[in-house]
Amino acid sequence: MMNSSLNKANLTALPPLALYIHFPWCEKKCPYCDFNSHQIKEGAGVKSGFDEEQYINALIADLETELPRIWGRQVHSIFIGGGTPSLLSAQGMDRLISAIRARINLEPDAEITMEANPGSVETEKFAGFAKAGINRVSLGIQSFQDEQLKALGRIHNGSEAKRAIEIALKHFKSVNLDLMYGLPMQTLDDAKRDVETALSFKTPHLSFYNLTLEPNTYFASFPPKLPKEEVIDAIFEQNLELLSNAGYQRYEVSAYAKPGMECKHNLNYWRFGDYIGIGAGAHGKISFPDKITRQVRERHPETYMQNMETKGNALIEAREVPASDLPFEFMLNALRLTNGVATNTFTERTGLPLNVISKGLDEASKKGLLDPNPISLKATPLGLTYLNNVQEIFLN
Known part of the structure; x- marks a missing residue:
């Protein structure tokens, strides 16, 4: 049991602060995904399948509720995750980033990352995102092999994945490729081809995740045939050697980067930094001299937007961490x-x-x-x- 004199945190300085923004929609829900993402409904009444203006209004209002808790503190990075944030229009992204800059003290050269699905990459749109202030993109590639992508329920194919990387490299300072291993029926040679293809683009950052069958996903109910444990271990060791030989340092369990190109936003999480979390289902952590607090927002996007409009906040949990x-x-x-x-x-x-x-x-x-x-x-x-x-x- 912890000593009664240690019931309160006593911070001598506040940690670095970041901003996470959650975009909850996808064109299609992947069978392995347990993130808070919702498939766009056809015939939703708006051209994009979701009300972009209403959601951005809610995000801005949500950020404003947090301002008194972070007054005077500088924000060092922004991460826009999902879902598929690249479904936003370039105009919508510009409006969102401009509204953020007007309300918080953002570091001049702050890392601003957006997740993107290769199936939603367009040259003109990416140019607009870069102009809006996005300087780092994380592409959900997963694999370059069509049969693997089909098994994972992805909406893009290998050719579209390669094209998306080429477009991203033309517009952004840093590009990350998310890849998965231990895929249905994947062999050691299959995995090697994926790594070698990824390395051919020389992006400064790569992430490799072992496919796991998470609860409350389609794969949990209808599990695919995955490689044996010894094959998955061999794939991991092979990945490690190939990436190391290509000059990438493994700096986190699943993340590899060229020197100096680590993801600043994620490093802040792992170093127990603070982060504002806005958007449907977003989590936040804010420290004070005598306590550390956590918040959670309403998960469903429609309810989130309604609560922001009618109640002025969409919190479902706000607590001090014991x-x-x-x-x-x-x-x-x-x-x-x-x-x-x-x-x-x-x-x-x-x-x-x-x-x-x-x-x-x-x-x-x-x-x-x-x-x-x-x-x-x-x-x-x-x-x-x-x-x-x-x-x-x-x-x-």
Whole structure:
């Protein structure tokens, strides 16, 4: 049990602040996806299948409700995720980014990322997004092979994926490619072809995710035939070698980047930074000198917009994080980084003394899961392989 004197966080400085914006619509819901995304309904009464103006109005109003909680703080990055944010018009994106700049203190060279589906990439539209201020795009490629894309329920094919990358590289400072492995019936050679194709474009950032069957998804109810565990492990090791040889550093469990091209927004999450979360289903974390708070918005886009219009907010949860939960929340994020974090970051970001996790650090170190060097909190290669086991040590 945590000492009664440690029931409150005591932060000497507030962490960096980011902004997350959720766009909840997709052209088609993928069978493996457990994110808060909703398939656009045909004949929805508006040309795009969703009311862009109404949703942007709601986002702006949502941001305004957060301003008193972050007054005077600078925002270092913006991430527009989904769903498929690239379904927005270039004009709509410009209006949204302009409204944000008018309301918050945004760092002049802030990283502004937008997720995009290769099936919704258009040259003129991407040029408009870049003009609006988007400087980093994350493309949901998943695979370059048509049969794999079909098995994953994607709306694009391999040729469209390649074309989307070429367009993105012409317009944005940084481009990330999201790829998956452990796909239905995937072989070691299949996986190698995907990696080699991705590397041929020389994008500065790549993400590789192992396909998992998440609860409440189509695949959970109707599971596809996935490769055996030893094949998936071999694919991962192959990926690691190919990427390392091409000059990419694995800096997070699923993320690889050329030197200096890591995703600043995601690094802020993993270092237990703060973030405003606006949009349907968005989560936020804001720190104060004596507490750390979390918020969750209404998930369904229609209800979210109605609540913003009628109530002035769409919160379904707003709470102070108990001090007893902070060690696990911090370690859950920080240990995803291959280089970990400086040990003093724990106290800086949680407001708690390091001795509250000393027992867990000792246990994890003795099991060979945590680097024993006292200057950093860092998982060993074995610990990264069995990350859930390391994180569970700090659950209590």
